[in-house]
Amino acid sequence: MAFTTNSTIASFGGTIHKLTHDSSTTRTPMNLNLFIPGTASPSAPSPLLIFLSGLTCTPDNCTEKGFLQAHASRLGLAILYPDTSPRGTDHPGEHADWDFGSSASFYVDATRDPWSSNYNMESYVAEELPRLLSLHFAQLDTRRVSISGHSMGGHGALTLFLRYPGRYRSVSAFSPVCNPSRCPWGEKAFAGYLGGDREEWKRHDATELVRSWEGSLNCLIDVGTADPFYKGGQLLPENFAKAVEEAGVDGPVIRYQKGYDHSYFFVSTFGEDHVKFAAKALGLL
Amino acid sequence: MAFTTNSTIASFGGTIHKLTHDSSTTRTPMNLNLFIPGTASPSAPSPLLIFLSGLTCTPDNCTEKGFLQAHASRLGLAILYPDTSPRGTDHPGEHADWDFGSSASFYVDATRDPWSSNYNMESYVAEELPRLLSLHFAQLDTRRVSISGHSMGGHGALTLFLRYPGRYRSVSAFSPVCNPSRCPWGEKAFAGYLGGDREEWKRHDATELVRSWEGSLNCLIDVGTADPFYKGGQLLPENFAKAVEEAGVDGPVIRYQKGYDHSYFFVSTFGEDHVKFAAKALGLL
Numbered sequence: 001m002a003f004t005t006n007s008t009i010a011s012f013g014g015t016i017h018k019l020t021h022d023s024s025t026t027r028t029p030m031n032l033n034l035f036i037p038g039t040a041s042p043s044a045p046s047p048l049l050i051f052l053s054g055l056t057c058t059p060d061n062c063t064e065k066g067f068l069q070a071h072a073s074r075l076g077l078a079i080l081y082p083d084t085s086p087r088g089t090d091h092p093g094e095h096a097d098w099d100f101g102s103s104a105s106f107y108v109d110a111t112r113d114p115w116s117s118n119y120n121m122e123s124y125v126a127e128e129l130p131r132l133l134s135l136h137f138a139q140l141d142t143r144r145v146s147i148s149g150h151s152m153g154g155h156g157a158l159t160l161f162l163r164y165p166g167r168y169r170s171v172s173a174f175s176p177v178c179n180p181s182r183c184p185w186g187e188k189a190f191a192g193y194l195g196g197d198r199e200e201w202k203r204h205d206a207t208e209l210v211r212s213w214e215g216s217l218n219c220l221i222d223v224g225t226a227d228p229f230y231k232g233g234q235l236l237p238e239n240f241a242k243a244v245e246e247a248g249v250d251g252p253v254i255r256y257q258k259g260y261d262h263s264y265f266f267v268s269t270f271g272e273d274h275v276k277f278a279a280k281a282l283g284l285l
Numbered sequence: 286m287a288f289t290t291n292s293t294i295a296s297f298g299g300t301i302h303k304l305t306h307d308s309s310t311t312r313t314p315m316n317l318n319l320f321i322p323g324t325a326s327p328s329a330p331s332p333l334l335i336f337l338s339g340l341t342c343t344p345d346n347c348t349e350k351g352f353l354q355a356h357a358s359r360l361g362l363a364i365l366y367p368d369t370s371p372r373g374t375d376h377p378g379e380h381a382d383w384d385f386g387s388s389a390s391f392y393v394d395a396t397r398d399p400w401s402s403n404y405n406m407e408s409y410v411a412e413e414l415p416r417l418l419s420l421h422f423a424q425l426d427t428r429r430v431s432i433s434g435h436s437m438g439g440h441g442a443l444t445l446f447l448r449y450p451g452r453y454r455s456v457s458a459f460s461p462v463c464n465p466s467r468c469p470w471g472e473k474a475f476a477g478y479l480g481g482d483r484e485e486w487k488r489h490d491a492t493e494l495v496r497s498w499e500g501s502l503n504c505l506i507d508v509g510t511a512d513p514f515y516k517g518g519q520l521l522p523e524n525f526a527k528a529v530e531e532a533g534v535d536g537p538v539i540r541y542q543k544g545y546d547h548s549y550f551f552v553s554t555f556g557e558d559h560v561k562f563a564a565k566a567l568g569l570l
Contacts, residue, residue, distance in 0.1 A: 010545045010550065011550040265301065
């Protein structure tokens with residue numbers, strides 16, 4: 001078994017599996033949480049929603065505070081919570097800032113040393129981890145996958161969806177970093193992981209990627225109007241909306257939720273909408 | 286205003302108020318969280334569910350992980366999360382153990398020095414705090430109150446319900462300490478707060494109190510069969526059930542939930558049942 005089971009926890013009629021495995025992509029042990037609904041079986045495998053978490057998080061934060069399992073269980077949907085970066089590599093400066101290095105991978109494959117040796121979270125999330133899960137969990141149908149995320153993880157969800165057309169049935173995001181090339185968090189991360197070439201940054205920026213999207217885009221975004229990071233210009237959903245409009249892309253729904261902040265209280269409040277959105281795209285509704 | 290508002294957070298269409306006030310009962314500043322549903326107003330005030338948390342907790346744990354607000358919001362129910370002990374008194378040994386002193390009041394009025402000067406959580410929860418809330422939150426109807434709790438807080442909910450007949454419309458508990466006089470947690474706490482007279486302990490022990498209960502008892506208890514504290518003899522729900530049966534008390538429902546543990550994953554899974562149980566007793570369903 002590629003995965004070590006650290007614990008299993010009953011939740012909403014299903015099971016949370018807390019797992020660790022050695023990743024060949026990050027060259028580190030990686031933690032993840034996997035919720036499998038009680039209805040899933042090898043003969044009736046569950047489709048999968050990948051949820052990418054934000055800065056400072058581990059797989060546990062949304063597992064404990066997002067309340068997504070409540071809805072996923074009812075609908076027969078599995079949820080994967082990967083970690084937000086490799087752990088334990090201790091590169092110089094890796095743990096100095098909360099918005100760079102550990103817990104802050106931005107879900108790219110780094111091209112700059114020393115990060116490129118481990119910080120390959122795009123390939124890890126998009127390729128290695130689903131493949132490994134499909135080999136070891138016959139209760140999962142990893143051909144039917146949607147993706148979602150929060151904040152930095154919203155950026156990850158949007159960019160992976162846009163960079164791998166057809167791989168995911170839908171994308172949704174809570175308070176996503178929509179235009180990282182133009183916000184302080186993204187500029188710092190991209191400069192560190194990808195270097196100074198801003199043309200390269202565009203390949204990991206949802207607002208730039210959506211300009212060349214073809215067809216409709218099955219995308220739901222929620223942003224809280226009292227979110228200090230929204231107000232502080234880290235999220236820039238208006239830039240994404242403008243690019244969508246300019247490109248004539250149909251489909252994306254961006255909602256501004258009055259009075260909500262950036263926390264998991266926001267995620268949990270609108271979690272049902274996002275789980276149902278994915279479930280519909282995955283044929284469960 | 287008796288309360289200082291540290292923050293307000295939008296959640297499930299209502300608002301979480303993070304409050305601090307100076308308690309005359311504990312003679313310390315006390316923290317609490319108060320969820321008020323969006324439907325509450327002075328002309329249509331919400332009834333109140335008091336939720337008492339367990340060992341090691343603050344008001345935040347269940348606020349963040351219990352998901353009770355999701356259901357309470359739909360039903361028009363407010364929820365009060367008091368703290369689990371006074372804070373900041375620094376009595377000798379107060380912070381030495383996780384099962385005694387800070388975060389471990391057991392919701393009694395202590396009679397032993399030095400605890401008796403501050404550890405008066407029974408009077409605080411049953412008397413002072415609801416009275417203060419009624420004075421300052423016209424959106425609350427503090428004449429309609431139910432009580433619930435988890436683990437040590439389940440003990441608190443059961444004993445306060447039984448010690449103040451008619452004060453609460455219903456009581457429910459997740460993994461409660463049902464017979465504290467007979468379990469290590471309770472013996473340690475009662476010896477420390479109340480002294481060595483085991484007759485006095487009985488006045489704070491649900492299994493003893495229920496023996497003299499008159500009438501039916503509107504009580505719901507859930508216990509997880511994989512709960513290590515249940516298996517380790519800290520909860521003893523069978524003793525409570527036996528006392529209920531021997532006393533011929535109608536009403537209590539005790540459910541054993543297969544495979545569930547002691548965590549908030551357990552609380553959140555069955556939270557809807559407990560919120561609906563209170564809501565029904567409070568005339569909302």
